Amino acid sequence: MTSHSEASIFAGAPVAADPPVLEVRNLCKRFADHQVLTDVSLRVTKGKTVCILGPSGSGKSTLLRCLNWLEKPDDGFVFLSGERIGYRPGGRVPMSPAELAAVRARIGMVFQHFNLWPHLTVLGNIIEAPIHVKHLPRAEVIADAERLLAKVGLSDKRDAYPARLSGGQRQRVAIARALAMRPELMLFDEATSALDPELVGEVLTVMEELAQEGMTMVVVTHEMGFARDAADEVVFLDHGRVIESAEPAQFFERPQSERAQQFLQRFGRQQSRPSGV
């Protein structure tokens, strides 16, 4: 992991002239008595893909949901391109719902269960936020949506309702919906975990293309093949703490911590079949 000046923590804003797209410092989150995240820090520079790995219940999804404030962290900082999320400059006054929404509009998110809006067609899902959140001209938004649909290979499903699509198709629409906002950062929350095994590949292919095209991404996944091939960095989380972060080659060949070694061994046994990617 790239080292950066500790002094910047006390200045309240990152010092670099060109700040990373995402910077997380000492993030903490509790649910009632349960400490879900403890002092999580990470940094994603422009065009990089960071995969967050870890056992079930290690806090991966909560971490992702804290990044765009779907869950409010109890402590710590999240910066999007140098701007603090959740608080106005100065760090004391919480953002209003409108200000928070404006920040979230800059971050795309893809969910495990797709969460497509059922009352809208495929095209309707994709153009809804650009029209009603960003207030872009309809014709321009539709042209953009059609380009995105072609990109995820679903041009023929333009006017279908989500209920008629397979899981893999729904997830590709969800990716197109997030991309339609032209986000600075994309978050993937176990995007393939709810899919039938034979449908995982079509979604991972789209995600790999995105990574190659230089989208900045944070990906929570159980797909070790994707992490190995597409990630620039792997962050291993256990019991809500970052145990280790490294380049994928190093993480998968020479995991440093015992817990990461155990985790990879378990996965090695489970995934002895060739990866679908």
Add this chain to the structure above:
Amino acid sequence: MTHEFAIVWAHRDRLFAGLANTVGLVVLSSAIALLLGAVLASALMSQSRAVQRPTQWLVDGMRCVPFLLLAYIVYYGLPELGIRFDNWTAGLCALAIYNAAYIGEILRGGWASLPSGYIDAAHATGFHGATLYRRIILPPVILAVGPVLGNQMIQIIKDSAFLMIIAVPELTHAASSIQSTYYVPFAAFIAAVALYWALCRVVELSVAWLERRAQPRR
């Protein structure tokens, strides 16, 4: 007996005028009740207890008031406070307010059972406040509770008959005036019942049609 029905038939224009008023009252009050109900539902689902609690009391309270009494209060009671409506408007207000409480509760129920993922996805793409409610929450909620809203509309049709007691010239009022002029109670009221039944059928068929259209959107 056929003679009695012949008398009613001879004065069908009065029945149809009453029917037109009933339809107008029902359509307008349903639309207003749906709008008010949507506002109430958002207050019932509010995170803020200061908003949620009083709204809950209001809605629960309204649902315990007999409609007849509410109509009396709006028409006879409010003028004492300086708020005066003609009969028709008073009837419309009473119907709209009364049913807004029911519809608010119906929509709240639909909203509460809406999968939270839809709203998460909306927040994540930058929706908030009224746009979020209008564009993302309300449409699937209305699709989900469509049949229940249809039932409520049938309730509105039947409640509108009470408005004869504040002299709104609606269908029951028309039937009543025909029967009292010519003393043909059976024929006059049966004719009115048949027309109410036809109205309810129209609502039921519309709901069934909407249901078929809603099916793929779930």
